[in-house]
Amino acid sequence: MREVALIGSGVTEFGELWEKSLADLVAEAGITAIMDAGIDGTDIDALYIGGMSAGRFVGQEHLGSLAAEVAGLSDLHIPATRVEAACASGGLALHSGYLAVASGAYDVVVVGGAEKMTDVPGTEATNILASAANREWEAFFGATFPGLYALMARYHMHKHGTTSKQLAQVAVKNHHNGTLNPKAQYQRKISVEDVLNSTMVADPLHLLDCSPITDGAAAVVVASVETARQFTDQPVRIMASCHASDSISLSERSRFDALPAAVSAARCAYRQAGVEPTDIDFAEVHDCFTIAEIMAIEDLGFVDRGQGGPATEDGLTARDGDIPVNTSGGLKSKGHPVGATGIAQIHELMLQLRGQAGQRQVEKADIGLSHNVGGSGGTAVIHILEAI
Amino acid sequence: MAVPRYWREIPQRYNLVGTKCGSCGKIYFPPKVVCPTCRRKSLGHMEDCALAGRGTVESYTIIYAPPPHFEGEEPYTMALIKMDEGCYLMGQVVDLEPQEIHIGLRVEACFRRIYEDGTRGAIQYGYKFKKMEEAETP
CATH class of the missing domain: 3.40.47.10 (Thiolase/Chalcone synthase)
Structure with a gap:
Protein backbone atom coordinates (compact mmCIF):
# COMPACT_ATOMS: atom_id res chain seq x y z
CA MET A 1 0.00 0.00 0.00
CA GLY A 122 -39.07 18.37 9.12
CA THR A 123 -41.21 15.32 9.91
CA GLU A 124 -40.41 13.83 6.51
CA ALA A 125 -36.70 14.50 7.06
CA THR A 126 -36.94 12.70 10.42
CA ASN A 127 -38.66 9.76 8.73
CA ILE A 128 -35.96 9.59 6.04
CA LEU A 129 -33.26 9.64 8.72
CA ALA A 130 -35.04 6.74 10.45
CA SER A 131 -34.12 4.63 7.41
CA ALA A 132 -30.61 4.52 8.89
CA ALA A 133 -32.12 2.30 11.61
CA ASN A 134 -33.87 -1.06 11.09
CA ARG A 135 -37.15 -0.12 9.40
CA GLU A 136 -38.99 -3.40 10.12
CA TRP A 137 -37.98 -3.96 13.73
CA GLU A 138 -37.26 -0.50 15.16
CA ALA A 139 -38.94 2.29 13.16
CA PHE A 140 -42.10 0.20 12.55
CA PHE A 141 -42.85 0.17 16.28
CA GLY A 142 -42.46 3.95 16.66
CA ALA A 143 -38.75 4.27 17.43
CA THR A 144 -37.23 7.51 16.15
CA PHE A 145 -33.57 8.21 15.58
CA PRO A 146 -33.29 10.48 18.65
CA GLY A 147 -35.18 7.68 20.45
CA LEU A 148 -32.41 5.16 19.73
CA TYR A 149 -29.72 7.49 21.10
CA ALA A 150 -32.02 8.28 24.04
CA LEU A 151 -32.08 4.55 24.88
CA MET A 152 -28.27 4.55 24.89
CA ALA A 153 -28.22 7.78 26.95
CA ARG A 154 -30.59 6.36 29.58
CA TYR A 155 -28.53 3.16 29.75
CA HIS A 156 -25.27 5.14 30.06
CA MET A 157 -26.79 7.25 32.84
CA HIS A 158 -27.99 4.16 34.69
CA LYS A 159 -24.70 2.29 34.36
CA HIS A 160 -22.17 5.11 34.74
CA GLY A 161 -24.02 7.92 36.50
CA THR A 162 -23.85 10.29 33.51
CA THR A 163 -26.16 13.28 34.07
CA SER A 164 -28.38 15.43 31.84
CA LYS A 165 -26.23 18.38 32.81
CA GLN A 166 -23.10 16.62 31.52
CA LEU A 167 -24.88 15.87 28.25
CA ALA A 168 -25.90 19.54 28.02
CA GLN A 169 -22.30 20.58 28.47
CA VAL A 170 -21.39 18.87 25.19
CA ALA A 171 -23.90 21.11 23.38
CA VAL A 172 -22.73 24.22 25.25
CA LYS A 173 -19.09 23.55 24.33
CA ASN A 174 -19.84 22.83 20.68
CA HIS A 175 -22.04 25.90 20.31
CA HIS A 176 -19.25 27.94 21.87
CA ASN A 177 -16.84 26.60 19.24
CA GLY A 178 -19.42 27.20 16.53
CA THR A 179 -19.40 30.94 17.23
CA LEU A 180 -15.87 30.95 15.77
CA ASN A 181 -16.81 29.07 12.59
CA PRO A 182 -18.24 31.36 9.89
CA LYS A 183 -19.56 28.32 7.97
CA ALA A 184 -21.56 26.97 10.94
CA GLN A 185 -25.35 26.78 10.91
CA TYR A 186 -25.64 28.16 14.47
CA GLN A 187 -23.11 30.76 15.53
CA ARG A 188 -24.48 31.58 18.94
CA LYS A 189 -23.68 30.51 22.48
CA ILE A 190 -26.16 28.56 24.57
CA SER A 191 -26.20 27.76 28.29
CA VAL A 192 -26.75 24.52 30.18
CA GLU A 193 -30.13 25.94 31.27
CA ASP A 194 -31.06 26.60 27.62
CA VAL A 195 -30.45 22.92 26.86
CA LEU A 196 -32.26 21.59 29.93
CA ASN A 197 -35.23 23.93 29.35
CA SER A 198 -35.57 23.14 25.62
CA THR A 199 -38.39 20.90 24.41
CA MET A 200 -38.01 17.22 25.23
CA VAL A 201 -37.57 15.20 22.01
CA ALA A 202 -36.91 11.71 23.39
CA ASP A 203 -36.34 11.59 27.13
CA PRO A 204 -33.59 12.25 28.30
CA LEU A 205 -32.62 14.09 25.09
CA HIS A 206 -33.86 17.67 24.67
CA LEU A 207 -34.06 19.55 21.39
CA LEU A 208 -30.69 21.18 22.11
CA ASP A 209 -29.12 17.74 22.69
CA CYS A 210 -29.81 17.01 19.00
CA SER A 211 -27.95 18.07 15.86
CA PRO A 212 -30.09 20.01 13.35
CA ILE A 213 -31.32 19.32 9.84
CA ILE A 238 -3.52 9.98 6.09
CA MET A 239 -1.92 7.95 8.89
CA ALA A 240 -4.96 5.67 9.22
CA SER A 241 -8.25 5.06 7.46
CA CYS A 242 -10.43 2.42 9.12
CA HIS A 243 -13.99 1.26 8.65
CA ALA A 244 -15.97 -1.07 10.91
CA SER A 245 -19.54 -2.33 10.87
CA ASP A 246 -22.03 -3.68 13.41
CA SER A 247 -25.70 -4.71 13.44
CA ILE A 248 -28.08 -2.11 12.07
CA SER A 249 -30.44 -2.85 14.98
CA LEU A 250 -29.55 -1.44 18.38
CA SER A 251 -31.15 -4.52 19.97
CA GLU A 252 -28.53 -6.81 18.40
CA ARG A 253 -25.47 -5.02 19.79
CA SER A 254 -23.16 -6.58 22.33
CA ARG A 255 -23.51 -3.51 24.59
CA PHE A 256 -25.52 -0.30 24.79
CA ASP A 257 -23.15 2.11 26.57
CA ALA A 258 -20.67 2.19 23.66
CA LEU A 259 -20.59 1.81 19.89
CA PRO A 260 -18.64 -1.43 19.38
CA ALA A 261 -18.03 -0.51 15.71
CA ALA A 262 -16.31 2.72 16.81
CA VAL A 263 -14.22 0.81 19.36
CA SER A 264 -13.18 -1.61 16.61
CA ALA A 265 -12.41 1.12 14.05
CA ALA A 266 -10.41 3.04 16.67
CA ARG A 267 -8.33 -0.03 17.51
CA CYS A 268 -7.63 -0.51 13.79
CA ALA A 269 -6.76 3.17 13.31
CA TYR A 270 -4.34 3.39 16.25
CA ARG A 271 -2.58 0.23 15.05
CA GLN A 272 -2.40 1.46 11.45
CA ALA A 273 -1.07 4.88 12.47
CA GLY A 274 1.26 3.49 15.14
CA VAL A 275 -0.05 5.94 17.73
CA GLU A 276 -1.87 5.84 21.06
CA PRO A 277 -4.95 7.85 22.09
CA THR A 278 -2.63 10.15 24.08
CA ASP A 279 -0.81 11.08 20.85
CA ILE A 280 -3.97 12.62 19.38
CA ASP A 281 -3.87 16.42 19.68
CA PHE A 282 -7.51 17.12 18.74
CA ALA A 283 -10.51 15.38 17.22
CA GLU A 284 -13.73 15.89 15.31
CA VAL A 285 -16.28 13.37 16.59
CA HIS A 286 -19.79 12.45 15.50
CA ASP A 287 -21.95 14.35 18.03
CA CYS A 288 -25.29 13.76 16.29
CA PHE A 289 -26.64 13.76 19.86
CA THR A 290 -24.81 14.91 22.98
CA ILE A 291 -24.62 11.34 24.33
CA ALA A 292 -22.85 10.35 21.10
CA GLU A 293 -19.90 12.62 21.92
CA ILE A 294 -19.71 11.25 25.49
CA MET A 295 -19.57 7.69 24.11
CA ALA A 296 -17.17 8.75 21.34
CA ILE A 297 -14.48 10.08 23.66
CA GLU A 298 -14.78 6.83 25.64
CA ASP A 299 -14.79 4.61 22.53
CA LEU A 300 -11.69 6.44 21.23
CA GLY A 301 -9.86 5.83 24.50
CA PHE A 302 -9.45 9.51 25.38
CA VAL A 303 -11.07 8.73 28.75
CA ASP A 304 -12.02 5.55 30.60
CA ARG A 305 -15.47 4.02 30.08
CA GLY A 306 -18.03 5.99 32.04
CA GLN A 307 -15.77 9.04 32.41
CA GLY A 308 -17.00 10.89 29.31
CA GLY A 309 -19.51 12.98 31.26
CA PRO A 310 -17.21 14.09 34.10
CA ALA A 311 -14.35 14.74 31.62
CA THR A 312 -16.59 17.01 29.54
CA GLU A 313 -17.71 18.80 32.70
CA ASP A 314 -14.05 19.33 33.66
CA GLY A 315 -13.23 20.91 30.27
CA LEU A 316 -10.94 18.14 28.96
CA THR A 317 -12.49 18.46 25.48
CA ALA A 318 -12.84 22.26 25.39
CA ARG A 319 -10.84 24.20 22.81
CA ASP A 320 -8.22 25.00 25.49
CA GLY A 321 -8.46 21.54 27.10
CA ASP A 322 -6.08 18.58 26.84
CA ILE A 323 -7.91 17.10 23.82
CA PRO A 324 -10.02 19.71 22.00
CA VAL A 325 -13.05 17.96 20.49
CA ASN A 326 -15.21 19.45 17.75
CA THR A 327 -13.45 22.78 17.32
CA SER A 328 -15.63 23.27 14.22
CA GLY A 329 -18.74 23.34 16.40
CA GLY A 330 -19.40 19.68 15.66
CA LEU A 331 -22.57 18.34 14.14
CA LYS A 332 -24.49 20.09 16.89
CA SER A 333 -23.58 23.67 16.03
CA LYS A 334 -21.94 23.50 12.61
CA GLY A 335 -24.86 21.46 11.31
CA HIS A 336 -25.28 17.89 10.06
CA PRO A 337 -25.93 17.49 6.33
CA VAL A 338 -25.61 13.73 6.79
CA GLY A 339 -23.70 12.76 3.65
CA ALA A 340 -21.35 15.75 3.95
CA THR A 341 -20.51 15.39 7.63
CA GLY A 342 -17.64 12.90 7.34
CA ILE A 343 -15.87 15.09 4.78
CA ALA A 344 -16.58 18.32 6.67
CA GLN A 345 -14.82 16.76 9.68
CA ILE A 346 -11.76 16.14 7.48
CA HIS A 347 -11.91 19.75 6.27
CA GLU A 348 -11.71 20.96 9.89
CA LEU A 349 -8.79 18.62 10.59
CA MET A 350 -6.96 20.00 7.54
CA LEU A 351 -7.55 23.62 8.59
CA GLN A 352 -6.18 22.89 12.05
CA LEU A 353 -3.21 20.81 10.82
CA ARG A 354 -2.26 23.51 8.31
CA GLY A 355 -2.66 26.29 10.88
CA GLN A 356 -5.53 27.85 8.91
CA ALA A 357 -8.31 27.59 11.50
CA GLY A 358 -8.20 31.29 12.38
CA GLN A 359 -9.76 32.24 15.71
CA ARG A 360 -10.48 28.62 16.60
CA GLN A 361 -6.93 27.37 15.87
CA VAL A 362 -5.77 24.99 18.59
CA GLU A 363 -2.26 25.46 19.94
CA LYS A 364 -0.86 22.02 19.24
CA ALA A 365 -2.19 20.51 16.02
CA ASP A 366 0.21 17.86 14.72
CA ILE A 367 -2.09 14.83 14.76
CA GLY A 368 -5.88 14.95 14.41
CA LEU A 369 -8.57 12.27 14.42
CA SER A 370 -12.03 12.13 12.84
CA HIS A 371 -14.83 9.82 14.02
CA ASN A 372 -17.84 9.45 11.71
CA VAL A 373 -20.76 7.17 12.60
CA GLY A 374 -23.64 5.80 10.53
CA GLY A 375 -27.05 5.08 12.04
CA SER A 376 -27.08 4.20 15.72
CA GLY A 377 -23.60 2.69 15.32
CA GLY A 378 -23.96 0.22 12.42
CA THR A 379 -21.01 1.90 10.69
CA ALA A 380 -17.97 3.72 12.06
CA VAL A 381 -15.20 5.32 10.03
CA ILE A 382 -12.09 6.73 11.68
CA HIS A 383 -9.27 8.69 10.09
CA ILE A 384 -6.04 9.87 11.69
CA LEU A 385 -4.19 12.67 9.89
CA GLU A 386 -0.87 14.41 10.41
CA ALA A 387 0.77 17.51 8.99
CA ILE A 388 3.91 16.63 6.99
CA MET B 1 -46.74 1.16 2.51
CA ALA B 2 -47.62 -1.89 0.43
CA VAL B 3 -49.58 -4.48 2.42
CA PRO B 4 -47.35 -7.52 1.59
CA ARG B 5 -44.43 -5.85 3.29
CA TYR B 6 -46.21 -6.16 6.64
CA TRP B 7 -48.29 -9.23 5.87
CA ARG B 8 -45.17 -11.37 5.52
CA GLU B 9 -44.03 -10.39 9.04
CA ILE B 10 -47.33 -11.46 10.69
CA PRO B 11 -46.05 -14.62 12.44
CA GLN B 12 -43.28 -12.66 14.11
CA ARG B 13 -45.28 -9.56 14.94
CA TYR B 14 -48.44 -11.35 16.12
CA ASN B 15 -46.97 -14.39 17.82
CA LEU B 16 -43.33 -13.48 18.51
CA VAL B 17 -42.00 -16.32 16.38
CA GLY B 18 -38.22 -16.16 16.37
CA THR B 19 -35.53 -18.71 15.61
CA LYS B 20 -33.64 -21.24 17.69
CA CYS B 21 -30.23 -22.44 16.55
CA GLY B 22 -30.28 -26.23 16.51
CA SER B 23 -26.53 -26.27 17.03
CA CYS B 24 -26.00 -24.04 20.10
CA GLY B 25 -29.59 -23.59 21.31
CA LYS B 26 -29.46 -19.80 21.27
CA ILE B 27 -32.74 -18.02 20.51
CA TYR B 28 -33.01 -15.05 18.16
CA PHE B 29 -35.67 -12.48 17.37
CA PRO B 30 -36.40 -11.36 14.69
CA PRO B 31 -35.76 -14.70 12.94
CA LYS B 32 -32.34 -15.36 11.49
CA VAL B 33 -31.28 -17.64 8.65
CA VAL B 34 -27.84 -18.13 10.17
CA CYS B 35 -26.63 -18.22 13.78
CA PRO B 36 -23.92 -15.56 14.33
CA THR B 37 -22.19 -17.87 16.82
CA CYS B 38 -22.25 -21.17 14.89
CA ARG B 39 -22.47 -19.69 11.37
CA ARG B 40 -21.91 -22.55 8.84
CA LYS B 41 -22.77 -25.28 11.38
CA SER B 42 -26.20 -23.71 11.93
CA LEU B 43 -27.30 -23.80 8.31
CA GLY B 44 -30.30 -26.07 7.92
CA HIS B 45 -30.67 -26.28 11.70
CA MET B 46 -32.44 -22.96 12.43
CA GLU B 47 -35.92 -23.76 13.76
CA ASP B 48 -38.97 -21.60 14.43
CA CYS B 49 -39.34 -20.84 18.11
CA ALA B 50 -42.06 -18.70 19.71
CA LEU B 51 -40.95 -16.50 22.59
CA ALA B 52 -42.91 -16.69 25.85
CA GLY B 53 -43.22 -12.90 25.71
CA ARG B 54 -41.73 -12.05 29.09
CA GLY B 55 -38.77 -9.81 29.68
CA THR B 56 -37.09 -7.02 31.62
CA VAL B 57 -36.66 -3.36 30.66
CA GLU B 58 -32.97 -2.78 29.94
CA SER B 59 -33.37 0.87 28.88
CA TYR B 60 -36.23 3.18 27.93
CA THR B 61 -37.13 6.53 26.42
CA ILE B 62 -40.29 8.59 26.21
CA ILE B 63 -40.89 9.85 22.67
CA TYR B 64 -42.22 13.42 22.47
CA ALA B 65 -41.43 14.03 18.77
CA PRO B 66 -43.09 11.12 16.93
CA PRO B 67 -42.57 9.92 13.35
CA PRO B 68 -45.44 10.48 10.83
CA HIS B 69 -47.57 7.37 11.61
CA PHE B 70 -47.46 8.02 15.35
CA GLU B 71 -48.51 11.67 15.44
CA GLY B 72 -51.03 12.34 18.20
CA GLU B 73 -49.85 9.35 20.27
CA GLU B 74 -47.01 11.22 21.96
CA PRO B 75 -45.75 11.01 24.58
CA TYR B 76 -45.27 7.25 24.37
CA THR B 77 -42.72 4.99 25.98
CA MET B 78 -40.29 2.81 24.04
CA ALA B 79 -38.02 0.29 25.67
CA LEU B 80 -35.20 -2.05 24.90
CA ILE B 81 -36.30 -5.28 26.53
CA LYS B 82 -34.19 -8.29 27.41
CA MET B 83 -36.45 -11.27 26.84
CA ASP B 84 -36.19 -14.21 29.20
CA GLU B 85 -34.90 -16.28 26.25
CA GLY B 86 -31.85 -13.95 26.11
CA CYS B 87 -32.54 -11.86 23.00
CA TYR B 88 -33.41 -8.14 23.01
CA LEU B 89 -36.54 -6.55 21.51
CA MET B 90 -37.52 -2.97 20.86
CA GLY B 91 -41.12 -2.09 21.59
CA GLN B 92 -43.57 0.31 23.17
CA VAL B 93 -44.51 -0.12 26.80
CA VAL B 94 -48.18 0.77 27.31
CA ASP B 95 -50.89 0.95 29.99
CA LEU B 96 -48.66 2.72 32.48
CA GLU B 97 -47.90 6.29 33.48
CA PRO B 98 -44.60 7.58 32.02
CA GLN B 99 -43.12 7.93 35.53
CA GLU B 100 -43.76 4.22 36.23
CA ILE B 101 -41.22 3.04 33.66
CA HIS B 102 -37.82 2.12 35.04
CA ILE B 103 -34.85 -0.08 34.22
CA GLY B 104 -35.48 -3.53 35.65
CA LEU B 105 -39.29 -3.40 35.25
CA ARG B 106 -40.72 -6.83 34.38
CA VAL B 107 -42.95 -6.70 31.29
CA GLU B 108 -44.95 -9.05 29.09
CA ALA B 109 -45.91 -8.81 25.44
CA CYS B 110 -49.46 -7.98 24.40
CA PHE B 111 -51.14 -7.82 20.98
CA ARG B 112 -52.00 -4.25 19.95
CA ARG B 113 -52.63 -1.91 17.07
CA ILE B 114 -49.32 -0.30 16.07
CA TYR B 115 -50.57 2.27 13.54
CA GLU B 116 -53.01 2.90 10.70
CA ASP B 117 -51.92 3.65 7.15
CA GLY B 118 -54.22 6.67 6.85
CA THR B 119 -58.01 6.45 7.20
CA ARG B 120 -58.45 3.92 4.38
CA GLY B 121 -55.19 1.98 4.55
CA ALA B 122 -54.37 -1.23 6.36
CA ILE B 123 -54.17 -1.26 10.14
CA GLN B 124 -50.85 -2.60 11.34
CA TYR B 125 -50.88 -4.85 14.39
CA GLY B 126 -48.05 -6.26 16.45
CA TYR B 127 -46.59 -6.56 19.91
CA LYS B 128 -46.29 -3.94 22.59
CA PHE B 129 -45.42 -4.56 26.23
CA LYS B 130 -47.20 -3.96 29.52
CA LYS B 131 -46.28 -4.41 33.16
CA MET B 132 -46.36 -8.03 34.18
CA GLU B 133 -49.69 -8.53 35.91
CA GLU B 134 -49.12 -11.52 38.13
CA ALA B 135 -46.42 -11.74 40.73
CA GLU B 136 -43.78 -14.21 39.62
CA THR B 137 -42.59 -17.04 41.75
CA PRO B 138 -38.82 -16.81 41.91
Missing part, protein backbone atom coordinates in the same frame (compact mmCIF):
# COMPACT_ATOMS: atom_id res chain seq x y z
CA ARG A 2 1.25 3.49 -0.86
CA GLU A 3 1.36 6.47 1.48
CA VAL A 4 -1.64 8.74 0.87
CA ALA A 5 -2.12 12.47 1.48
CA LEU A 6 -4.81 15.11 1.35
CA ILE A 7 -3.88 18.15 -0.71
CA GLY A 8 -6.96 20.35 -0.66
CA SER A 9 -10.38 20.76 0.92
CA GLY A 10 -13.49 22.91 0.82
CA VAL A 11 -16.91 23.25 2.40
CA THR A 12 -20.01 25.22 1.60
CA GLU A 13 -21.80 27.28 4.18
CA PHE A 14 -23.95 24.94 6.34
CA GLY A 15 -27.58 25.78 7.11
CA GLU A 16 -31.03 26.09 5.59
CA LEU A 17 -29.83 27.05 2.12
CA TRP A 18 -33.11 27.43 0.29
CA GLU A 19 -31.49 29.21 -2.64
CA LYS A 20 -29.11 26.32 -3.35
CA SER A 21 -29.86 22.92 -4.91
CA LEU A 22 -28.04 19.65 -4.25
CA ALA A 23 -26.15 20.14 -7.53
CA ASP A 24 -25.16 23.70 -6.54
CA LEU A 25 -23.78 22.46 -3.23
CA VAL A 26 -21.81 19.59 -4.82
CA ALA A 27 -20.30 21.93 -7.42
CA GLU A 28 -19.38 24.62 -4.89
CA ALA A 29 -17.63 22.23 -2.46
CA GLY A 30 -15.89 20.29 -5.23
CA ILE A 31 -14.58 23.34 -7.04
CA THR A 32 -13.39 24.93 -3.78
CA ALA A 33 -11.40 21.79 -2.93
CA ILE A 34 -9.95 21.53 -6.44
CA MET A 35 -8.87 25.20 -6.35
CA ASP A 36 -7.37 24.71 -2.88
CA ALA A 37 -5.35 21.73 -4.13
CA GLY A 38 -4.20 23.59 -7.22
CA ILE A 39 -5.11 20.72 -9.53
CA ASP A 40 -6.74 20.81 -12.92
CA GLY A 41 -9.65 18.65 -14.09
CA THR A 42 -7.33 16.50 -16.21
CA ASP A 43 -5.30 15.62 -13.09
CA ILE A 44 -8.31 13.86 -11.55
CA ASP A 45 -8.40 10.08 -11.96
CA ALA A 46 -11.69 9.38 -10.16
CA LEU A 47 -14.53 10.87 -8.10
CA TYR A 48 -16.23 9.52 -4.98
CA ILE A 49 -19.28 11.12 -3.41
CA GLY A 50 -20.96 10.28 -0.13
CA GLY A 51 -24.69 10.87 0.20
CA MET A 52 -27.22 9.19 2.43
CA SER A 53 -30.58 9.66 0.80
CA ALA A 54 -30.71 12.18 -2.04
CA GLY A 55 -33.24 9.79 -3.58
CA ARG A 56 -35.71 10.57 -0.83
CA PHE A 57 -34.67 14.11 0.10
CA VAL A 58 -34.73 15.49 -3.45
CA GLY A 59 -35.65 12.51 -5.68
CA GLN A 60 -32.15 12.30 -7.11
CA GLU A 61 -30.04 9.15 -7.29
CA HIS A 62 -26.93 8.50 -9.42
CA LEU A 63 -24.82 11.07 -7.57
CA GLY A 64 -21.52 9.97 -9.13
CA SER A 65 -22.61 11.01 -12.59
CA LEU A 66 -24.28 14.16 -11.20
CA ALA A 67 -21.03 15.20 -9.48
CA ALA A 68 -19.02 14.66 -12.69
CA GLU A 69 -21.51 16.75 -14.64
CA VAL A 70 -21.66 19.74 -12.27
CA ALA A 71 -17.88 19.75 -11.82
CA GLY A 72 -17.43 20.01 -15.60
CA LEU A 73 -15.71 16.62 -15.80
CA SER A 74 -18.22 14.60 -17.82
CA ASP A 75 -16.16 14.66 -21.02
CA LEU A 76 -13.22 13.06 -19.23
CA HIS A 77 -15.36 9.95 -18.53
CA ILE A 78 -13.55 9.24 -15.26
CA PRO A 79 -14.96 6.70 -12.77
CA ALA A 80 -17.49 8.43 -10.45
CA THR A 81 -18.87 6.45 -7.53
CA ARG A 82 -21.58 7.19 -4.99
CA VAL A 83 -21.00 5.73 -1.52
CA GLU A 84 -23.71 5.25 1.13
CA ALA A 85 -23.52 4.36 4.81
CA ALA A 86 -26.19 6.66 6.31
CA CYS A 87 -24.54 9.49 8.31
CA ALA A 88 -21.11 7.91 7.71
CA SER A 89 -21.43 8.17 3.91
CA GLY A 90 -18.84 10.97 3.74
CA GLY A 91 -16.27 9.18 5.87
CA LEU A 92 -16.78 5.97 3.93
CA ALA A 93 -16.40 7.81 0.61
CA LEU A 94 -13.01 9.05 1.84
CA HIS A 95 -12.08 5.52 2.94
CA SER A 96 -12.96 4.32 -0.59
CA GLY A 97 -10.89 7.08 -2.20
CA TYR A 98 -8.03 6.36 0.19
CA LEU A 99 -8.00 2.65 -0.72
CA ALA A 100 -8.08 3.48 -4.43
CA VAL A 101 -5.00 5.72 -4.14
CA ALA A 102 -3.18 3.50 -1.62
CA SER A 103 -3.61 0.52 -3.94
CA GLY A 104 -1.95 2.38 -6.78
CA ALA A 105 -5.05 2.27 -8.98
CA TYR A 106 -5.32 6.08 -9.04
CA ASP A 107 -2.97 8.96 -8.23
CA VAL A 108 -5.44 11.80 -7.62
CA VAL A 109 -9.09 11.46 -6.61
CA VAL A 110 -11.67 13.98 -5.44
CA VAL A 111 -13.93 12.85 -2.59
CA GLY A 112 -17.07 14.77 -1.75
CA GLY A 113 -20.09 14.46 0.50
CA ALA A 114 -23.41 16.26 0.23
CA GLU A 115 -26.95 16.32 1.53
CA LYS A 116 -29.84 18.66 0.72
CA MET A 117 -32.27 18.09 3.60
CA THR A 118 -34.54 21.13 3.79
CA ASP A 119 -36.49 20.60 0.56
CA VAL A 120 -38.80 18.29 2.58
CA PRO A 121 -40.73 19.13 5.78
CA THR A 214 -28.90 20.97 7.45
CA ASP A 215 -28.02 21.56 3.80
CA GLY A 216 -24.35 21.45 2.89
CA ALA A 217 -21.48 19.81 1.06
CA ALA A 218 -17.76 19.28 1.53
CA ALA A 219 -14.95 17.91 -0.60
CA VAL A 220 -11.30 16.94 -0.33
CA VAL A 221 -8.58 16.02 -2.81
CA VAL A 222 -6.65 12.80 -2.16
CA ALA A 223 -3.29 12.03 -3.76
CA SER A 224 -0.38 9.69 -3.27
CA VAL A 225 2.32 11.31 -1.11
CA GLU A 226 4.76 11.39 -4.04
CA THR A 227 2.17 13.08 -6.27
CA ALA A 228 1.07 15.46 -3.49
CA ARG A 229 4.36 17.38 -3.45
CA GLN A 230 3.81 18.42 -7.09
CA PHE A 231 0.77 20.40 -6.02
CA THR A 232 1.25 21.66 -2.47
CA ASP A 233 3.82 22.49 0.19
CA GLN A 234 1.32 21.58 2.90
CA PRO A 235 0.11 18.04 2.30
CA VAL A 236 -1.61 16.25 5.16
CA ARG A 237 -0.80 12.54 5.44
